[in-house]
Amino acid sequence: MQTTIDAIIKAASSVILGKEQQIKLSLTCLLAGGHLLIEDLPGMGKTTLAHTLAQVLGLSFRRAQFTSDLLPADIIGVSVYDQTAASFQFHPGPIFTQVLLADEINRATPKTQSALLEAMEEYQVTIDGHAHPLPKPFFVIATQNPKHHIGTFPLPESQLDRFLMRIQIGYPDEKSERALLQDKGGRLSVNLLKSISDAETLIKLQQQAQSIHVSEALLDYLQALIQYTRTHFSSGLSPRAGLGLRQAAQAWAMCEGRDFVIPEDVQAVLPSIITHRLLGDNVAHQVLTQVSISKQT
């Protein structure tokens, strides 16, 4: 299993150059069964990252470009009357895939956003009273542009909570930039990637991540972190976020090749889990440095 994870990271790194940390966090997010929000400027490789992950994990991939005139039916699908069959036929939308890239999610109207977010939470869509389960596994990788807010509908905090993690990609370093300019890696090489795993393996990996041991001492630390956010911010981490933090830490520990979670695992995933949930500058740094690992002095 460890080799599978290493191979996935390695393969993805050959496309997204110099962003091993972001790849690992994204993978962790998927292994913890959470949805991912990528926030960055255009052209930073958001779509490439999403596509790469789907490709190496051997998952089906669909992309939906969100615009202000996008309707819920454009995402979920629609029932159309078939004259030959004399009945309504359901035409599934792009959401019926294993990895959905919701590009520029904040450009869509709240109505469309909430249709998607509902599907993310319930893993099924209901149309005309019929529940249509989504494929397994199902991930949404949404992107949003932090600048140019004109004509956007920013996701409210309550909706943001549906995303386990939010990551930023950032500019590549000097070496990776050079490699990119030399046409090594990048979007063109995505299609050349071989799938390393498949849906079944991923589900197994997810199950395995949940069996990574979390000791009492670590739970103390987790609770201290959660409690700290609740007493020092206007609204702290929700129980869902707390649970997600634990699951992500477990997945991270698995990526690190350990079968138990240590505080460093929590610290590694914490920033991408809390920064979109808590208001304020530098919240991750504050939380990480103010909460001691063990209660001894």
Add this chain to the structure above:
Amino acid sequence: MSAKRTLSTQDLRFLLFTLAVILAIHSPNIPLWVTLTSIGFGIWRYLLDRFKWPMPKTWTLVAINLLIGLSLLITFRHQFGRDASLSLLIVMCSLKLLETKTLRDYILVIVIAYFLVGILFLFNQSITTFLLSIPPLALLTASLINISLKEPKQYQFLLSLSSKMLLQSVPVMLILFVLFPRIPGPLWGVPQDANSGMTGLGDSLQFGNISRLTKNSAIAFRVKFKEAVPDNRHLYWRGPVLWHQYKREWLMPSKQIGMQQEALEVKGLSIAYTITLEPHNRLWLLMLDMPTSLPKIGKLTHDYSAISNDPIRTRVRYDAVSNINYQLGTTLSERERIMSLQITEGENPRTLQLAKSWQTLSPTEKINQALSMFRNEPFIYTLSPPILGDNPLDDFLFNTRKGFCEHYATSFVYLMRLAGVPARIVTGYQGGEFNPNGGYLIVRQSDAHAWTEVWLENQGWVRIDPTAAVSPERIEQGISEALGDYDLLPIFARHDYPLLRKAFLNFDSINNGWNQWVLGYNDEKQFDFLSNLTGKNVTLQDMIIWMISAIVLVMIITSYFLFKKAHLMRNQSQKIYHQYLAKLSKIQLKPYPHEGALDFAIRSAIALPALRDEIMQIANHYNTLQYDTFEKSPDKKMLMLQALQNRVNAFKVEAPT
């Protein structure tokens, strides 16, 4: 506490309320204008906050300050003792409110207020004062808790927390109370004026002295008899004996030195009892007529009044033995005869005439003549006698005929001396009230009394109580039965409120217990108590050792629960890991509280590249022990602990040279 809080309106109101409570409790101890001024400052501060007015300027405060200093000077003049200091402290504390802006000022006011609560005990150490001091303490502690919290909390929360904290301090308080070695005598001195309010018998007798005392319901002393309480008519509590008459005043002999102790013969059973005497700032120790054994703290004068070596400024407790059947001073020396016949000449001609008419009678007949005069003429026993003229005794005996025990005693002795019978006045207390709850006798200032002793050949000094001739009830049943003008007596000495009296008796028995066990817990009692408890002779050293051990024990127990509650107990792997951290701290390498073992190992490895492998191994071992599960293989944990211990033992850091 990371961020300092600013003072909010709620904080200020809480403090003002607390100070108001303390001021209310202290108000009987300070002049009215101090109370009113302090209330004024409090209201001023409240309004400043309420309407966001600017704080008063410094020069305003200086002016007010000077004004207050001057007022205090006028009120107390040169007597700068306890009362003046308290007034100064209270008014300055409330003035401080007008410049209370920061937390520091707030804390300062609270600390002064704590001190003010402590000062209560300089005035009075009764159980009431103790109970009264608890609410302000809880409020003050709540104020302190309030400002040490980041955000203002509900009053209920603050008060319940502070009460809890006060309750938790009770065990330590009890240990210190029982075991802290007592030194003989008071722990600190109080300025002289602290004793000015004490009442009791004076060393002279003038008309009005005792009747004034009689209006005071304060307790003079309490008596616990070893056996049955003697009959009320035997309860003469002997105080100062007065020999010398000067105009309206009767005094103790100025020169007692060299006076021979009068001979005393006793018959019958002796009565043993214990007296707890309230402070009265004089020397008398009251004893039942006649004392045969003396407490350690005093001595007997030649005329058998017991006096203490030092003024009674704190409550004292002494054992004594007396005998009510006695014969005192069968021989009268020449000096005594002169002293007991002395009168100022040229006064009270009508009284002199009366005494002269008895010249032919025997001493006993003269006594009977005088007593029958009191009995048969329309003499009235009253607390509010009319004012007497230039020849007071003439006026009293032949004109007003209304008087109190002091009138009857002085006029009787005066008559006897004019008639040639040696006589003297004895002052003290008569009677007392039995409290069935505690089985002891309460004697109040209102039981103060004056009677006489006349010297008769072969019989010595014989007690004659002329008041008994006028009002036998006074002696048989106590003062409350004897007076017609009842309302002048203090309420507790009266008999017409049975419920109130009962409540009072209950309260007094609690108070007596408090006096005996809390206030009276002196060095002697402490040794007795501890020796009885342990069955061995306790030394000072024992007490100190026990006290320290007990406190350490309380601390250990408390910290155990605290640690346990906070999961602060280190487990085995943490203990070993801390040994390792101790080694690293020698080269100033310490983990941050938020730094995990692995991160710290990476950081240490950079500082100590040579030990990199060892450091990483220890961190991995520790992490595994701390965070992995050993449910399936408990033996492995022991092995791993051992391995970690070995690695840590072998780990050596050399301090950089």
